[in-house]
Amino acid sequence: MTAEILDGKKTSQKLLEELQEKVVNLPAKPVLAILLVGENPASQIYVNAKLKKAKSIGFETVFKQLPQNATQEEIISQIKLWNNDRKVNGILVQLPLPAGIDKNSVLNSIDPIKDVDGLTAYNSGLFYTGQAPYALPCTTRGILMLLKEYNIELKGKHAVVIGRSNLVGKPTAQALLFENATVTTCHSHTKNLESIIKTADIVVSAVGEKIVNGKILKNNCVVVDVGIFRTPDGKISGDVEFDSASQVASFISPVPGGVGPMTVIALMYNLLDLYLAQNIR
């Protein structure tokens, strides 16, 4: 069989149009503030994509770039300025931060009601204990939106999440658990990874290495590829060997054009949620 494509590009465009309709009727434009520290080329591309998408929806954006050698205090001062600026509704600190900066201290300095990435300890705590956070991490929300668009049943399914980062693996595993999937989280120390993947109805891979292929997948499984990296010959690749996997799976997300655009549109929905939360207080 050949798998149906989980088309993140198409789905995100549809969700963008729905969001534009909601935003047009708001009394003011929601404002997204993005902080980039240093000059990581991939981060610069991602940040530009987020700013561009936000503007296309009708949001206002504020962008600040600090040098690679910015101190933690300088970074946190900038966040505090935005925390205290009533016009700013959502604050995003692009990751990774330069070595030597304590990521958690930086993220936790964001006012939770402006935490558009859902990465503060406050919002994580709410989320992992089954209470509604102000925002869910964007990749996780994007994956859920993509699976919903294709009516993928999660209840009772065995979901295998490969990767345990705070950004993707952990929140995605938790979200799938809330959807009543039976969830296994795998990581670099997992033994018999391939035999575990073989039992998965749903595979979410978020490691940044080519580790999934058709031979280790169960027939008709659903494959969500979160990985994105450049191969030595400069090509953009995901974690999944697309050609062999799509012969076995029932649904598969491509790279590019799968989870990437869904992460960006989820960020935009998060911003709207924060704006609404701030305007009913």
Ligand code: GUN
């Ligand atoms: N770097 C890679 N993905 C993300 C993301 O979703 N949010 C932030 N802040 N940084 C990232």
